[in-house]
Amino acid sequence: MTAPPPDSRRARAGGRRRTGAGVPAPLLVPAVLGVAFLVLPLLGLLVRTPWSSVGEQLAAPGVGQALRLSLLCATLATLLSLFLGVPLAWVLARSSVRWRGVLRALVTVPLVLPPVVGGVALFLVLGRKGLIGSWLDEAFGITIPFTTTAVVIAETFVAMPFLVISVEGALRAADTRFEDVAATLGAGRWTTFRRVTLPLVAPGVGAGAVLCWARALGEFGATITFAGNYPGTTQTMPLAVYLALQNEPEAAIVLSLVLLAVSLATLLLLRDRWLGRSGTTL
Amino acid sequence: MRLRTLPLALVLLVTAACGGEADAPGAPAGAAEAATDPSGGAGLTGTLTVFAAASLTDVFEDLGERLEGENPGLAVQFNFAGSSALATQITQGAPADVFASANQSQMTVVTDAGLESADPEVFTENVxxxxxxxxxxxxxxxxxxxxxxxxxxxxxxxxxxxxxxxxxxxxxxxxxxxxxxxxxxxxxxxxxxxxxxxxxxxxxxxxxxxxxxxxxxxxxxxxxxxVNEYPVCVLTEAPNPEAAEAFVELVLSDEGQQALEDAGFRAPSA
The missing domain is CATH 3.40.190.10 (Periplasmic binding protein-like II)
Incomplete structure (x- = not known):
């Protein structure tokens, strides 16, 4: 888990390049097909991009606004997911809570639920007439739908399971003997979690956060249902792309590319800054 | 053949080839099936794919079931969405038989691409x-x-x-x-x-x-x-043109118009 010294890192990279030629055919062929499958649609977008009018499309009012809102909401959703999701993953991986299997299944519900249904479900709980929402409205005059807060909530609902599953996997794979040793040295469970467990699974948390952020950034269905679509407050890039597709397909392609470029740039930057040394996580 | 219709033609060729039909060149894929049935209007077979504006969901599903009831060999499939999304899908080569738009401008997108087999007809209005x-x-x-x-x-x-x-x-x-x-x-x-x-x-x-x-x-x-006028037409690339004609006829018939009226639409004024 500790970072290898620079020399051995370079040697390992060199070694990897040499063994690259030795990928067995049963792995190589599907792997190449897999890459083609994922990359060709992207190529399709690039081919259809109206490069001559890209500048004009980007300068269109609302594009910068939607991009800023997307980045802000996806980041807030990721932070909220970290705050709630890491403890939840710990409970799933380490505690002896009864019904843990059921709990784990419930966590994955947002993964299988069509996002639009997720949006309706959020209405039924947090909407003006919802279980909690009606109380919030009556007691405090707070209504959540059609606000930026609603965007963050919708994105968190859909994206948090990705984080929880990643972190739980990392916790299960981590060697629990370190925690046992910490306990024998007198550390309480909270101290052990903070000082031993969390640093141990940091790469898993990082990878989970990246997945979560990417999913939140692309979120469409739950957002447009629960938060609605209004430029400046709730219209994120995926919503802007969808609506542009209605009558200006070329603008939609440009907007998609912008979203793609920004997210790729962010992920690559993060990888180098924080996640690179963990090597295998991304 | 213009270049933009080439992918569509390829799709049709592949479909025809997969069906094992020995169609004459240029004959629509569904024609051979329909021609084998001597009873005429009834006895339509295959799949009919109708692209219709989202506002038509309930009434078209009802009409689709009626057509299926009269033709046990027929399965009617719907793609309900915003008319502009549907027009985009059709011009991008989606295999649709019928297009029913919630306004004239999106129908124009389709007719500008030359994809209508006959002039679109206004079948209802909505306010x-x-x-x-x-x-x-x-x-x-x-x-x-x-x-x-x-x-x-x-x-x-x-x-x-x-x-x-x-x-x-x-x-x-x-x-x-x-x-x-x-x-x-x-x-x-x-x-x-x-x-x-x-x-x-x-x-x-x-x-x-x-x-x-x-x-x-x-x-x-x-x-x-x-007032929104709803035009409908059969598409040139329709995989099942016979069933498509039958569906459009049903929509324009007294029965279809009554169903539309019950659903809150009103008869075209022109």
């Missing part, structure tokens, strides 16, 4: 109505209420037909609306009224009718200035 939750909590009475800041309001996005119509009526009424959300299609706007999450939404009369007791409709005079 905008204000939909409110049953007890009308916002005490909405007309278009002017859409300028009230304290209400939660939904209007369709200008890019979709109901949004374009909404812009027209607001312009005529001289009202500057303050919506909380610009919905991606009319059904999404209606859902928010049904859930009680907005005090009012501008939707079509047919949507109000389809929601039953879940919403109340409020008519307004400016609606007459933005």
């Amino acid at each position: 905008l109505e204000i939909a409110v939750p049953p007890d009308n909590p916002g005490e909405v009475t007309g278009l002017a209420d859409f300028a009230r800041e304290e209400l939660a309001l939904a209007v369709c996005a200008p890019a979709v037909p109901c949004g374009a119509a909404a812009e027209d009526v607001f312009g005529i009424a001289g009202v500057t609306p303050l919506p909380d959300t610009l919905e991606e299609d009319v059904r999404a706007a209606l859902t928010k009224v049904e859930l009680g999450e907005v005090d009012a939404a501008l939707v079509y009369a047919s949507d109000v009718a389809s929601a039953g007791d879940a919403v109340e409709g409020i008519g307004f005079p400016e609606a007459e200035e933005a």
Whole structure:
């Protein structure tokens, strides 16, 4: 888990390049097909991009606004997911809570639920007439739908399971003997979690956060249902792309590319800054 | 053959080849199947794919079931979405038999691409109505209420037909609306009224009718200035042209018109 010294890192990279030629055919062929499958649609977008009018499309009012809102909401959703999701993953991986299997299944519900249904479900709980929402409205005059807060909530609902599953996997794979040793040295469970467990699974948390952020950034269905679509407050890039597709397909392609470029740039930057040394996580 | 129709032709060729039919060159894929049936109109087979505006969902599903009932070998499939999304899909080569649009402009997208097999025909009309939750909590009475800041309001996005119509009526009424959300299609706007999450939404009369007791409709005079005409046509690349013709006939028949009227639409005025 500790970072290898620079020399051995370079040697390992060199070694990897040499063994690259030795990928067995049963792995190589599907792997190449897999890459083609994922990359060709992207190529399709690039081919259809109206490069001559890209500048004009980007300068269109609302594009910068939607991009800023997307980045802000996806980041807030990721932070909220970290705050709630890491403890939840710990409970799933380490505690002896009864019904843990059921709990784990419930966590994955947002993964299988069509996002639009997720949006309706959020209405039924947090909407003006919802279980909690009606109380919030009556007691405090707070209504959540059609606000930026609603965007963050919708994105968190859909994206948090990705984080929880990643972190739980990392916790299960981590060697629990370190925690046992910490306990024998007198550390309480909270101290052990903070000082031993969390640093141990940091790469898993990082990878989970990246997945979560990417999913939140692309979120469409739950957002447009629960938060609605209004430029400046709730219209994120995926919503802007969808609506542009209605009558200006070329603008939609440009907007998609912008979203793609920004997210790729962010992920690559993060990888180098924080996640690179963990090597295998991304 | 123009270059842009080439991919479509390829798709059709592949479909025909997979079906093992020895069609004459250029003959539509479904023609051979239909021709083998001597009983004429009844006995349609295969799959009929209808691309229809979202507002037609209930009434077209009903008409589709009637056609299936008369033709046990026929399966009717629908793709309901915003007309502009459907027009995009059709011009991108989606294998559709029939296109029913909620306005003329999206039909024009299809006819400009030369994809209609005969001139589109207006089969019904729809006007905008204000939909409110049953007890009308916002005490909405007309278009002017859409300028009230304290209400939660939904209007369709200008890019979709109901949004374009909404812009027209607001312009005529001289009202500057303050919506909380610009919905991606009319059904999404209606859902928010049904859930009680907005005090009012501008939707079509047919949507109000389809929601039953879940919403109340409020008519307004400016609606007459933005009547939506619904054109329908069979597409040139239709995989099942016989069934497509039969469906369009059913829609235009007295039976079809009655079903449309029951669903809140009205007969074309022209």
